[in-house]
Amino acid sequence: MKKILVTGATGQLGSELKVLSENYWQYEWVFADRTQISLDHLSKLKIQLELIRPNFILNCGAYTAVDKAESEPELADIVNHQAVKIIAQYANDNQAKLIHISTDYVFDGTSSIALTEDALNNPINVYGATKRAGELAALAVNPDVLIIRTSWVYSRFGNNFVKTMQRLLQERDTVSVVNDQVGSPTYAADLAKAMMDIISAQEWIPGIYNYSNEGEISWYEFVLAIQEIGGYTCDVKGIPSASYPTPAKRPAFSLLDKSKIKAVYEIVVPDYTDSLRKCMELLINSNFKRI
Template identity: 55%
Template sequence: MSFKTPRILITGGSGQVGRALQKQLAGENFDTFFLDSKQLPLEQTMIIHDMLGMYEPDIIIHTAAYTAVDKAENEPDRADAINHLATEEIAQYCRLHGAKLLAISTDYVFDGQSSEPLAEDAPTRPLNVYGQTKLKGEQAIQKWAPESIIIRTSWVYAEQGHNFVNTMLRLLREREEVSVVSDQIGSPTYAGDLAQAIVDILKADTWQPGIYHYANEGQVSWYDFAVAIREQIGASCRITPIPTAQYPTPAKRPAYSLLDKSKIKRTFNVEVPFWLDSLKLVIK
């Protein structure tokens, strides 16, 4: 009796999580297809079904998203097309063709008013267009493909790409002083750790649908995060903590979005590294 090798299609193949998945899935027994925004232009929602049909995937890992949080305030239609409408098309494809879907979402679906780590059933109330469009994407998945897995994550960074770590590494070397917000609390997530968690889920004995939270362990502010980056490279740049009110941005951010990871650990036996350990590895 022969078993068919599962065909896995990954959207956002050139993004932070997509690249990390390329590394993590390299030695695994899957047929993998990584599509970037040129191969699968998500804002062109009319062609998504046909594009996916060319690959006939058994599993879709949907990591692609419109993630320019501030820019989304001025491009709400484009953000909605990519984060909501395209996600709806993917969910409908999965329902029609019996494919499994694992999609990445965000801590920005919350309003930041909590004072304790957020469980998956905590009330959602996004403060910005990005969070609103990602929440609509989640709701579309739950409507059309309720057997899907949704993973909310936060503050994602990787070796490459536009992220807080790479921005701080550059500024700490270029400047004598930087100011960083100290009253937004959450946890950074190394894309490599998230990718490993996704692989663990793919290899688990059973597929357990639902919403899960994943970020690295521990809680920090952006200021704490910046100080830790400075310590790793031994820079002499001064870092000044400032309140959010002194650093106005087009999009509001949640003041507190620490995610409770107990469900994903319990369900899939996933290891969650401490944020500083992963940061040290990446900067090395």
Template identity: 50%
Template sequence: MDERKKRVLITGAGGQLGSELKDIWESDESFDVIFVNRETLPLDELDLLYKRVLSHKADYIIHAAAYTAVDKAESEPQQADLINHLASIEIAKAAKDGNAKLIFISTDYVFQGDSANPLSEDSTTNPINVYGQSKLAAELGIQTILPQAIIIRTSWVYSIYGKNFVKTMIQLMKTKDEIQVVADQEGSPTYALDLAEAIKNIIVSELWVGGIYHYSNEGKTTWYNFAEEIKRLANLNCQINPVSTSEFPTAAKRPAFSLLSKEKIKHTFKLAIPDWQKSLKEMLFKLENHT
């Protein structure tokens, strides 16, 4: 008699990371993978969420769904908290009671952004926007309920799917002669496909070490230099002007520095993380050939 396939429940199936997870996992017959989105698992229906998650009888839950409208969250703090924090608590409870291992996706926005060195997992958290506050509240709640959960903080996520900086820049550069991009915020982009592969590798390895981990592509850049590299690789001619954060006000404050140290995740799970330029080149090639 065949051993039952391990069942993986993935939330946020329509998002950037969820879509990449779908690409790499949908054809893998060694797992029973269930993808849910905001229609099939509404995170704002809090009273039903626990039972719905539990009903899937998952061995692993990858909770990638989130309220990600960072600026809008400033005027919708309760909604952001409901989706990012309170819903995540219900999912953690269901994971605990259903004996499932949980991976929760968090953000560099839990940090204030005043560091000069790469941020480690135990660096002091102090979010400066509502979105970051809601994700930090989720982290703390999950760790209380399920200390063995894996929490992965990531930054500057982009993909061939959904809305993101890379696709926005290409669109702007194709339609404008000149654009402005912030040059005084430092960090590292994350190609969602690389993160998806890392998550799958953690689960496939069956080496489970709970705790907080950081993941982004290797290297350091600014949004301005990121845009310049997009321009170079996509062979576009738009003039990009560097501006300061103060010249480009947004509803939500952004951390000036959010470069994540990846040493812990690389060491623990023996992961090789690609450089951000290499991954950007790969993504742009896929985007050009994606139908």
């Protein structure tokens, strides 16, 4: 039985893969948290991989605190770059298949058309720079690695934009949201399914791929969709990024072109509104159950 290792197992994507794993009983699954796979402890990481000896590695673990990374660049680099190189090297040396998750933050946001996998990289914050360094390191040591860039990830698990906004829309009379950053959200359950479709495909075709849900929206429009689905009455105001300064700059435009993953792996990419509705129904139902 082939073994699948999921790093970052308690995160949004790792948690969705755990739910999905029930449909893939033909594999032995190892869901590793920070104690089992130490992305911030490089010498320990090599030993841990040798002990698990996976056939597939789904590297969902990362340093994702975008603003905090500005003051912790060394730690962000260890987790997002140096650890990725070790995992990619292990996969190469042991004939394991690696799917590594990356980000739209490798781009600078100056494009006006959907970004392909070949678009120029020019990260504008520490998080994006360390994630791009991880991509390059993985590709340098392992030509068989498969990298998926994604954006605006949310889920019923963990802390994320959808859950935060769902709460604020119920608690406040007014919510202000930036309206000049454009992209597309990614429901982690959809991305998890895409990853398993790749593993299940007849042929492994490595390289960089983009994945997010279909649609081109701003964060402001995203909140309006959350409000509509939830039936909330809060007043949502659009504001420019300049009115909401953060330690890390964000790309103004990071819409990903999904043509490649759809063509090569025949991945079906749902529209963001359909996926958002599914996630919010799960969140609302789970809230009712708690009550």
